[in-house]
Amino acid sequence: MKQKTMFYCTSCGNETAKWAGKCPACGAWNTIVEQPETPRITGAGRGRSAALAAGPRRACPVTELAADEEIRFPTGMGELDRVLGGGAVKGSLVLVGGAPGIGKSTLMLQICSKLCEFSKVLYVSGEESEHQLKLRAKRLHVESGSLFVISETSLGDLLESVTAEKPDILIVDSIQTLYNGALDSPAGSVSQVKDCTMALMQLAKGQGITVFVIGHVNKEGSIAGPKVLEHMVDCVLYFEGDQHTSYRILRAAKNRFGATNEIGVFEMRDEGLAEVENPSKMLLSGRPDDAPGTCVTCVMEGMRPVLAEVQALVVNTSAGNPRRTSNGFDYNRAAMLLAVLEKRGGLKVSACDAYINIIGGLWLDEPAADLATVIALASSYYDRPVPGELVAIGEVGLTGELRTVNQLAQRISEVHRLGFKQCLIPAHRAESLRGPQGLQLIPVRNVGEAIRAALRPQG
Numbered sequence: 001m002k003q004k005t006m007f008y009c010t011s012c013g014n015e016t017a018k019w020a021g022k023c024p025a026c027g028a029w030n031t032i033v034e035q036p037e038t039p040r041i042t043g044a045g046r047g048r049s050a051a052l053a054a055g056p057r058r059a060c061p062v063t064e065l066a067a068d069e070e071i072r073f074p075t076g077m078g079e080l081d082r083v084l085g086g087g088a089v090k091g092s093l094v095l096v097g098g099a100p101g102i103g104k105s106t107l108m109l110q111i112c113s114k115l116c117e118f119s120k121v122l123y124v125s126g127e128e129s130e131h132q133l134k135l136r137a138k139r140l141h142v143e144s145g146s147l148f149v150i151s152e153t154s155l156g157d158l159l160e161s162v163t164a165e166k167p168d169i170l171i172v173d174s175i176q177t178l179y180n181g182a183l184d185s186p187a188g189s190v191s192q193v194k195d196c197t198m199a200l201m202q203l204a205k206g207q208g209i210t211v212f213v214i215g216h217v218n219k220e221g222s223i224a225g226p227k228v229l230e231h232m233v234d235c236v237l238y239f240e241g242d243q244h245t246s247y248r249i250l251r252a253a254k255n256r257f258g259a260t261n262e263i264g265v266f267e268m269r270d271e272g273l274a275e276v277e278n279p280s281k282m283l284l285s286g287r288p289d290d291a292p293g294t295c296v297t298c299v300m301e302g303m304r305p306v307l308a309e310v311q312a313l314v315v316n317t318s319a320g321n322p323r324r325t326s327n328g329f330d331y332n333r334a335a336m337l338l339a340v341l342e343k344r345g346g347l348k349v350s351a352c353d354a355y356i357n358i359i360g361g362l363w364l365d366e367p368a369a370d371l372a373t374v375i376a377l378a379s380s381y382y383d384r385p386v387p388g389e390l391v392a393i394g395e396v397g398l399t400g401e402l403r404t405v406n407q408l409a410q411r412i413s414e415v416h417r418l419g420f421k422q423c424l425i426p427a428h429r430a431e432s433l434r435g436p437q438g439l440q441l442i443p444v445r446n447v448g449e450a451i452r453a454a455l456r457p458q459g
Contacts, residue, residue: 095235102241126178127173169212233254249263329357338377
């Protein structure tokens with residue numbers, strides 16, 4: 001008998017009876033893949049899943065629920081606790097994604113040292129043997145009798161291990177290696193990832209076990225598998241960074257228990273990951289003195305102000321079509337700022353190649369970095385350096401005017417804390433703000449005034 005197949009969208013998880021070039025649910029192109037149809041689990045398979053639940057639960061009025069039912073506990077890493085919103089939540093399902101070799105497994109194994117002080121941890125690896133886990137734990141100085149490790153890829157055997165060990169915290173490395181034997185599709189397929197994640201979610205909610213799941217990312221940078229996977233979990237954390245550099249950034253893309261877009265910064269060392277409590281200082285380290293084409297700005301990463309360095313290079317083009325390249329900055333916004341710079345600032349950048357780079361692997365996606373980008377471009381165009389003690393904060397409009405940004409007072413406090421002496425801000429906010437002692441606030445109304453104030457001759 002021929003096995004029935006279904007078609008899934010790898011972007012949203014929508015099921016269709018036939019293939020289509022465009023997903024009818026989310027509109028994505030070329031995301032429909034064919035997978036064997038998921039059989040209905042009955043009998044022993046259903047009983048095994050039902051045994052994990054704590055029994056039928058009675059609905060109760062919301063007024064009878066205690067406000068302190070959300071129990072948080074520290075993970076042992078302040079940067080991870082910050083991204084999670086103050087610590088991990090009991091009974092939550094956290095997905096940690098990142099490229100292979102970026103340090104996801106190291107981070108999860110490293111937090112076991114603190115977690116084992118007050119809880120029982122079960123670490124399930126589908127990529128390493130128990131001996132390999134032991135060697136890595138020894139290198140990271142993770143030694144505890146409350147840490148149990150097992151090398152397993154079968155979902156059924158994993159659930160049996162949970163029933164036998166009764167851990168407080170479960171770590172699964174990784175979701176792409178886990179498979180349900182009741183399905184005929186291979187591990188890592190759309191149906192397997194959805195089914196295994198659903199089983200882990202029922203485990204977390206039914207028994208109150210905190211579950212950390214490691215997931216790999218595809219070439220587009222998103223979690224491998226259907227997009228619905230990110231909707232099922234409570235928190236989605238992305239571990240980012242260049243494998244050729246030592247710094248790593250942990251970013252919260254989704255968090256039901258805290259702020260999103262929060263970041264934590266780590267440094268990869270021989271003995272494991274070390275927290276970077278002052279990311280602004282790290283991102284500005286090695287900044288050249290009196291070099292044209294660089295300017296510092298302050299952006300908000302969640303609730304944390306972070307100072308970042310914007311570098312720009314403007315050179316005469318040798319071709320008819322000038323080249324535009326941006327790294328860590330939105331390409332379309334960079335093109336818009338170059339157009340404003342030519343029309344409102346009087347710089348003939350249309351005849352020049354322009355390159356923009358954000359130091360440290362940050363991605364600046366808020367308008368507060370517009371002013372620093374414009375000043376860095378102008379500095380490179382005129383080949384005149386920006387004073388090293390100056391920071392620029394503000395959004396640039398199409399008419400060249402400067403608009404204010406949110407949480408400006410908090411940004412200015414961070415600028416002062418790191419020892420900068422001058423700060424360019426939009427003029428209409430200068431009257432309502434009082435700068436800290438030792439920090440000069442320079443109000444500017446448009447890009448022309450900002451360029452003249454930043455590149456004026458220093459006496």
